Amino acid sequence: MSQRQQSDASDARPRPEPPRNPEPPTGAGAGTPAGIPQLAGVPLLGSLFDMKSDSLGTYLRAMHTHGDVVRITAGPPGLRAEMHCVFSAEGAHQVLGSEAANFRKDNHFYQEIRDSFGNGLLTSQDDDYLRQRRLVQPLFTKRRVDGYAGAVVTETEATLASWEQAPDGVVELSHEMMRLALRAVARILFGTDVEATIDVVDRCFPVITEYTMRRGYSPANLPRDWPTPGNRRAAAAVNELYGVCDRIVAERRSTGAPQGEDLLSLLAAATNEEDGELDATELRDQMLIFLLAGHESTATSMAFALHLLATHPEIQSRARDEIGLVLGDRTPEAADFDRLPYLMRVLKEAMRLYPAAPVTGRRAVAASEIGGHTIPAGADIMLVPWATHRHPRYWPDPERFDPDRFTPEAEATRPRYAYFPFGGGPRACIGQHFSMLEAVIALAMVLRAYEFEAVDTDLAVAAGISLRVAGTARCRIRPVGS
Numbered sequence: 206m207s208q209r210q211q212s213d214a215s216d217a218r219p220r221p222e223p224p225r226n227p228e229p230p231t232g233a234g235a236g237t238p239a240g241i242p243q244l245a246g247v248p249l250l251g252s253l254f255d256m257k258s259d260s261l262g263t264y265l266r267a268m269h270t271h272g273d274v275v276r277i278t279a280g281p282p283g284l285r286a287e288m289h290c291v292f293s294a295e296g297a298h299q300v301l302g303s304e305a306a307n308f309r310k311d312n313h314f315y316q317e318i319r320d321s322f323g324n325g326l327l328t329s330q331d332d333d334y335l336r337q338r339r340l341v342q343p344l345f346t347k348r349r350v351d352g353y354a355g356a357v358v359t360e361t362e363a364t365l366a367s368w369e370q371a372p373d374g375v376v377e378l379s380h381e382m383m384r385l386a387l388r389a390v391a392r393i394l395f396g397t398d399v400e401a402t403i404d405v406v407d408r409c410f411p412v413i414t415e416y417t418m419r420r421g422y423s424p425a426n427l428p429r430d431w432p433t434p435g436n437r438r439a440a441a442a443v444n445e446l447y448g449v450c451d452r453i454v455a456e457r458r459s460t461g462a463p464q465g466e467d468l469l470s471l472l473a474a475a476t477n478e479e480d481g482e483l484d485a486t487e488l489r490d491q492m493l494i495f496l497l498a499g500h501e502s503t504a505t506s507m508a509f510a511l512h513l514l515a516t517h518p519e520i521q522s523r524a525r526d527e528i529g530l531v532l533g534d535r536t537p538e539a540a541d542f543d544r545l546p547y548l549m550r551v552l553k554e555a556m557r558l559y560p561a562a563p564v565t566g567r568r569a570v571a572a573s574e575i576g577g578h579t580i581p582a583g584a585d586i587m588l589v590p591w592a593t594h595r596h597p598r599y600w601p602d603p604e605r606f607d608p609d610r611f612t613p614e615a616e617a618t619r620p621r622y623a624y625f626p627f628g629g630g631p632r633a634c635i636g637q638h639f640s641m642l643e644a645v646i647a648l649a650m651v652l653r654a655y656e657f658e659a660v661d662t663d664l665a666v667a668a669g670i671s672l673r674v675a676g677t678a679r680c681r682i683r684p685v686g687s
Contacts, residue, residue, distance in 0.1 A: 241289065241578045242271035243278070251278035251285065260668050261563060264589045268292040268596070274576045277587075284424045289569075289580055290587045292596060294620035296575045297588050300567055301622065302630035308567035310632075312585050314421035315566070318670070320429065321417040321443065322497055323490030326635060334632075340475045340483060341491065341635065344468060350639045351539035352466070353393045357643045358536055360389040361650045368655065368682060375660060378508040378678040386504035387496075389643060394495055396467025398453050405449045406496060409442040414497070416442075418669040450489045458485065468495070495636070501671040502561035503640045506626075507647055508678055510555035512664060513606050515657035515680045520608060524548050525656075525685070528649045537646050545645060548652075550608035552644055556626040558606065563591035563668045565628065590625055591668070599623035655682040 244267045246252040255263040256279045267275040273293035279286045291300060300308045310330055319328045326337050343349070364385045368376055384407075391406060392399045416439035420426045429436055457473045472491060476482040483491065514521040527547045542549075567586045572579055580586065595603040599619050600610070609615065627634040634640070660679035667675040 241274055241276045241580075243276040244271065246278065249281055251280065253279040253281075255279075261591050261666070264290060264292075264564070264587075264592045265595065268589075268592045272576075274578045274580075280424050286424050287585065288587045289584045290589060290592075291575055292589060292592050293576055294593060294596070294599060294622040297593060297622035297625055297629070298620070299573070299575055300586055300588055301625065301628055301632065304573060305630045305632065307570050307573055308586055309570060310566075311568040312566045313424075317417050317421040321413050321439075322493040323486070325487075325490040325494030327494045327498055336480045337483070337487070337491070338635070339477065340480050341472070344471050344475065345635050345639065347638055350642060351542075353639060354537075354539040354642060354646055356392040357389050357646045358650070360385055360392060361647045363388070364647075365651065365654050371682065373681075374683065375679050375681050378511050378680055379504070379674040382508040382511070383500065383504040385647060386500040386507065386643065389647075390496060390499040390503075392467075394468045394492060394499075395453060396470065398467075402449050402453065405445055409446040410496070412442040413439060413446065414501075414670050421670075446493070447489065450492050451485065454485050454488045454492075497670070498634070499636055499639070503643050505559065505561040505672050506552060506556050506640070507644050508674070509559035510552050510644070510648060511651070511657055511680065512659060512661075512678050513555050513558070514551065514652070515659035516662055517606055518658075520551065520606070521652070521657065524551050524648075525652050528653050532649060532653065537649050539642060539646075541649070542642055542645055545649060547608065548645060548648060549641075550611040552641070552648065553611040553624075554606060554608045557594045557600070557610070557624055558604075559666065559672055560590040560594060560626045561671045562626070562628070563672045564589050588625075591672075593622070594624060594626075596623065654685060656685055657682055 244252055244263070246255070252263060255266075256277070263277070267277060267290055273291065273296060275290045275292070277288045277290055279288075291297060310328060315328055322328070324333065326334065326341060329337055364381060368381075387407060387410075388399070388403060391403050395402050416435060419435075427433060427436070429440070453469065454473070457470055469488070469492060472483060472488055474482075514524065524547055527545060531541060531544045565588050567588070569580050569582055569584045569586060572582045574580070594600065597603055600623070622629060627637040627640075658681045660681055661677050664678055665675040667673050
């Protein structure tokens, strides 16, 4: 599942036609009884091969060919996945915002995430979700999150020091940013236990996420407890990861009071009269979800921001000039977040072109009308930021990298859900301020220290639980001023 993106702003390839609302199609691409146009596929298997080889490109083709609401089927009869894709900002607003109660996280993919990472804020619903949110929300206020900036600085300094020994002055951005973000979120979550946990997390997470993604995209799976090699390998990783989390939770709980300002200690102490406190299993589930969502998405955003800057030296230079004027030689702090508006625009534009969550799903409870089409009850809904962020109704010349799309004046001209890298509505990501703060601080530090020149200029990407580079994203780095 890859989509090659040429990031050069001068790319002169033909652009797809804007989305349209065609007359009801006929033949292989005929619409459903509800009038929803269907993307043409092959007999019996529909768009199975297209989705497997290039899912993101298939979503784009569906949008450009048929408009804002498109039905895609994939797989043989009896095992067929049927997706109702919604590409417009207005449709995303309905699903995530105004009609959010009608679109639930009841689909197959979210169940696989629950089975692997527990029932934390990302996957819980109804009373469980509301209770967890009330208990956790005080730990993600702006004031509290700003206090995590020191951990980001510490881990970024360690990353910069390691780059002094980079072979031939070349670093692989996706690996380096994943390691930085993982260590930062683990330090914030575990505090002094970070070194005891980081190796386990680093070793086990890729195994579990790959296993979860594979099962999530498959219409039929063998039971998890069958002793297949894949099940046994994933179970071993889950058991090891759960074990270290349970041990640390038990140690925190045994003291009866917070051991520090790390997030786990604060979670263990979180309580109110209405909701009580999180039990040991709930604490572990929140830890796992924070690890999953808290490092992969931020790492993706930082890696692609650096890649885009490495292929656009004039924008890189402009961002570095701003950083120099604001920071000089001092260590960045949380208050600098609002003092670096151009760097923020760079980051937002990188997240538009490369959203960490390129696809997100829901299941309709009751029939609903979106974009003039009836979505039936029980339908699987796919929102696709990868496509909506390239919708020419909202984004002229959508493949061009242009941070000035995110000036306040430009943002005011677009619908709210033309851009939704953190979701939206009542289930918007609770950690979005932390993710942005971490990325801005880390990018400011690495751009102040190094100049970046792309070695890999044409990146292939893949859609999994989060967006990833399918290959390498190498850059040659040179100390600034050398």
